[in-house]
Amino acid sequence: MTPAQLRARAALWSLRAALAALEARALDEAQHIAAEEATTRSLLKSPTWGRRRALGGHADPVAGAIDAPELVRVNQWSKTQADVIVELRGVAEHLPGLAGPLDRLQAAVPHMSDRMADGTRLFADRIDGRVRRKLVIHADRLLVPRALCPTCDTTGLTMRLSPPAEERVIECTTCGGAWLRNEALRSVAA
Ligand SMILES: [Zn+2]
Numbered sequence: 001m002t003p004a005q006l007r008a009r010a011a012l013w014s015l016r017a018a019l020a021a022l023e024a025r026a027l028d029e030a031q032h033i034a035a036e037e038a039t040t041r042s043l044l045k046s047p048t049w050g051r052r053r054a055l056g057g058h059a060d061p062v063a064g065a066i067d068a069p070e071l072v073r074v075n076q077w078s079k080t081q082a083d084v085i086v087e088l089r090g091v092a093e094h095l096p097g098l099a100g101p102l103d104r105l106q107a108a109v110p111h112m113s114d115r116m117a118d119g120t121r122l123f124a125d126r127i128d129g130r131v132r133r134k135l136v137i138h139a140d141r142l143l144v145p146r147a148l149c150p151t152c153d154t155t156g157l158t159m160r161l162s163p164p165a166e167e168r169v170i171e172c173t174t175c176g177g178a179w180l181r182n183e184a185l186r187s188v189a190a
Contacts, residue, residue, distance in 0.1 A: 003178035004114035013163035014140040026077035
């Protein structure tokens with residue numbers, strides 16, 4: 001794979017990890033909302049509220065106000081998740097296969113032109129950044145200390161931690177160079 005393809009594949013792994021964290025947060029929030037709704041319902045069924053309603057009847061505005069709005073709280077994390085899935089589907093809709101949009105994008109990377117791979121990486125990083133800022137979780141980047149880029153001789157090499165070990169890539173943010181971590185380690189050892 002070309003450096004652009006390696007970087008795109010790694011970026012999609014970062015996005016996958018961010019989306020897993022988003023899904024976990026959405027599920028967690030759904031449980032909170034369900035618990036809140038159960039509490040509200042049991043309050044409304046309690047003898048106190050029951051009596052108030054019995055005294056006031058259907059026309060009692062206080063009883064009516066208590067029933068209505070508190071039962072609905074929107075799960076903002078699920079909403080963000082749904083928005084992101086729509087965006088991913090929009091980009092992946094012309095790619096072959098029946099898998100989810102992220103899987104299809106990842107499978108397509110080795111067949112992409114460098115320009116398309118760069119576009120895919122920027123797209124993945126844009127959504128990844130948005131999700132991570134919202135969740136307040138750190139970026140999936142580790143600075144490789146003291147190492148110089150073999151191509152442009154500058155420091156500032158980075159590696160994402162989300163890809164599985166055999167797909168981890170060392171990237172140069174200055175010149176766009178990229179190397180599979182395992183191959184880079186082998187060439188250092190040789
Ligand atoms: Zn470089």
